[in-house]
Amino acid sequence: MTAISPRPQLHLNINALHSGFVPSAWRRPEADPRAFVDVAHYVRIARIAEAGKFDAVFLADSAAIVDQIDFRPITALEPTVLLASIAAATTHIGLIGTASTSYNEPYNIARRFGTLDHVSGGRAGWNIVTTADLPSARNFGRDTVPDHAERYARATEFTEVVKALWRSWDDDAFVGDPISGRFVDPQRVHAIAHEGRYFKVAGPLNLPRSPQGSPVLVQAGASADGLALAARHAEAVFSASQSLEEAIAYRRDLHARAAAHGRGPHAIKVLAGLATIIGATESEARRRRDALIDQIPEHYSLARLAGTLGVPADALELDRTLPDDLPLPGGGNGNHTFFHATLARARAGRHTVRELIRTLAGGGGHRVVVGTPEQIADDIAQWFAAGAADGFNLMPDCLPGGLQDFVDGVVPILQKRGIFRTEYDETTLRERFAASRAGEGGDVGMRQRHVA
Template sequence: MSTRQLKLNLFVYPGGHHEAAWRHPESHPDRVLDISFYQDLARSAEAAKLDAVFFADGPSLADNIRYASRFRLEPFTWLSAIAVATERIGLIGTASTTYLEPYNAARLFASLDHLSKGRAGWNIVTTGAPDAAYNFGLDAHPVHAERYDRAREFVDVVTDLWDSWEDDALVADRASGVFADADRIHRIDHVGRHFRVRGPLNTPRTAQGRPVYVQAGSSEDGRSFAATYAEAIFTAHQTIESAQEFYTDIKRRAAELGRKPEHVLVLPGISPFIGSTETEARALQDEFNELTQPAYSIDLLRRLLGVDLTGHDLDGPFPRGLIELQGDRVNSSRSQLVVDIVEREAPTIRQLLHRLAGARGHWTVAGTPEQIADRITEWFTQGAADGFNVMPPWLPGGLDAFVEHVLPILRARGLFRHDYTGTTLREHYGLTRPDSSFSTTHVDTPVPRERHPA
C-alpha cells in the first residue's frame, strides 16, 4: 500500500454544487433547511472514512438568490449539530477575518474543537463579497490588500489566544484544591494596527492544540498568506498544469519560510459526474446544464469579470475583448481562472456558462468511476494535489455515486484509507500537534513574531 494517502473532504453546499441542482428530480430542495439532511450526509461521509466535511459561509445574501440556493446557514451552529451526530470526521467551517473579531473567532472554534474532541478546522477567508460591508456599518468593502493585512494580524492574535493556556494549565486536582495553574495561563497583550487584545482566552487549550488552519485563495496575497499560515489549502484549477504550478509554488514558499512542505496540504475542488459509461456521464452533465437559468449565469460572469452579456447571442463566441479586470478583480484568482478558460478554449458564451455552472470554476469532470479515479490518481501522483475537496453536483446522489463507485478503486490502488487511524482532524491530515507558543518547545508553528508579554 502507498505510504502517501489522499486527503478527501466532502464540501457541502445546499442541494449540491451545480447551480441548477435544486431543480433536478433527484435533489431534495425541501430538505436544505433540515439539519437531519446534513447530519445524514456527514454520517455517509464518515462511513466512507473521508477526512472532513467542509461548510462554506459568507456574511451577505448573494444577489442571485432568485435562481439558485445561495443562502447561508451559520457554520458554528451547523457544525455543532454535525459534531453530535458523528464521531471521527473532521469539521471545517468558514469565518471571515474582515467581519469578525479575533477573540470571538478564537472562542467559537475552541468551543467547536472541545465539543467535537479535536475535529475542528478554520477556513480563513477575507470575504470577497462587497455587499457584506453594508451589513456591518461600513460604507465600502475594504480593498484586497487591506483585507489581507488585517487577516495576518487576525490569525496571529487568534493563534496567541489558542496558545494562551499551556497544555498542562488545567490541573483539576481534588486533593490540593487547585483547578488551574494560573502561571500557565498567559495574557497576550497584543497591540497592533488593527486590534488590541489583552487575553487570555477564557477556554482551555483543545485536544488538537489548535484547530487546523485552512485557507482558500490563489492570488499573490493569497499564496503568501497560505504559505505562512495554512495547513490545508482549498483551491480551484481547470488543468493539471495550472494545479502543478500552484502546488510547486506553495510548497516552495512554505519551505523558504522554514515550514515542512508536507504539512501544507493542497486540496483542489473536484465536481464529478459519474456514469457507467463516459457517454452516460456526459449525458447526466448535459441534463443538469439544461436546467440552468442563463440570467443567473450571466450575473455570475458580471460579478467575476465586470462584463454584462445581457442581450448577447449565447451561442456566439465569447467577446474576450470586453474583459478588462479592474479593482479587486485584478487580484481575484477566480476571475483569472475564467479569463484563462476563455483564452485557452475560445468557448461560446453558453459553453462558458455551462463550464461555470458545474462548480463555480472548480474542476468539473464527467466519466466512468475508473476514469474519475484515473484523473484523481494522476493529479495526486504528478505533483498537482495532496487530495481533493469532493464537490458533488447534487446531493445526496452525487456523494453516493462517488463513495460507492470511485472510492473502492482508490482503495484498491492503496491511495485511500480503509479506516481511520486517528481521532482528530490533525491526525487524519497527518499534521503535527503544535506546542503552545508560550511553552519552551515549538513544532511547525507559523513564522515567529514579536511577543507582547504581560
C-alpha cells in the same frame, strides 16, 4: 534496517454546497428544496462522507445574499453552529468552517472554533477568508469594501492573534486535582498582550487547549496576498486550478513560499476543487450533466459568469469567446481566484461563452469532471501522482445523491489502488493532515505574560 515510509495517502473533503454544485440540483425529483436550511440534510451528507472515510466536511459561508435567490439556494446557516450539530452525529470526520476576518473579531473566532474543537474531540478547522462583496460590507455598516491589500493585512494580523489566543493556555495548564484542590495552574495561562495596527487584545482565551492543540488552519486565496497568508499560516489550502500543469506550478510555488518561512515541504496540504458528475457509463454521465444544465435559466448562468469576471452580463455574447484583456474584477479588489481559473479554462479550450457555461456546469469556477467512477478515479489518481494536489475538495453535482455515487463507485477504486484509507487511523483532524500540534510554523512570536 532502514524503515520504509508509508505510501502517501490522498485527502478528500466534501464541500457541502447545500443541494449540490450544479445550480439546478435542487430541482431534481429526489431533492428537497428546503435542504439548504435543514440540519438533517447536512448530517446525512456528513455521515455518507464518514462512511467513505473522507477527511472532513467543509462549509463555505457568506455574510449577505450574493446569489440570485429567485433561482438557486444560498449558503444560509452559520457554519460553526451547523458543524456542532454534525459533530454530535458523527465520530471521525473533520469539521472545517469558513469565517471571515473582515467582519469578525479575533477573540470571537478563537473562542468559537476552540469550542467546536472541544465539542468534536479535536476535529475542527477554520477556513480563513476575506470578504470582497459590497452587500456584506453594507450589512456591517460600511459603504465601501476595503481594498485587497488592506483586507489581507487585516487577515494576517487577525490570524496571528487567533493563534496566540489558542496558545494562551499551555497543554498542562488544567490540573483538576480534587485532592490538592488545585484546578488550573495560573503560571501556565498567559495573556497575549497584543497591540497591532488593527487589533488590541489582552487575552488569554477563556478555555483551555483543545484535544488537537488548536484547530487546523485552512485558506483558499490564490492572489499574491492570499498566497502570502497561506505560506505563513495555512495547514491546508483549497485551490481552483483548471489544468494539471497549472496545479503543479501552483503547489510548487506555495511550497517555495512556505519554505521561506522555515516550513517544510509537507507543511501545507493542497486540496484542489473538483466537481463530479457520475454515471454508470460516460454517455449516461453526459446525459445527467446535460439534463442538469438544461434546467438552469440561461440568464442565471450568464449573470453568474459575468459576476465572476467582473463585467456586465451584456458585455458577454453567448456565441463568441470572452473579450480580450479582461481586467481583474473591481480594479483588482474582487475575487482573483475564480477570475483566473475561469479565464484559464476559457482560453485553454477556446470556448464560446455558451460552451464555457456548459463546461463549468452553470458558470462556476471549479474544474468539472464528467464520467464513470473509473474515469473519475483515473483523473484523481493522475493529479495525485503528478504532484498537482495532495487531495481534493469534492463538490458533487447533487447532494446527497452525487456524494453517495462517489462513495459507492469511486472510493473503492481509490482504496484498491492503495492511495486512500480504508479505516480512520487518526483521532484528530490535525493528525490526519500530518500538521504539527502547535500549528505554529512561520509565526512571528507575540509577547505573553502569566495571568496572576
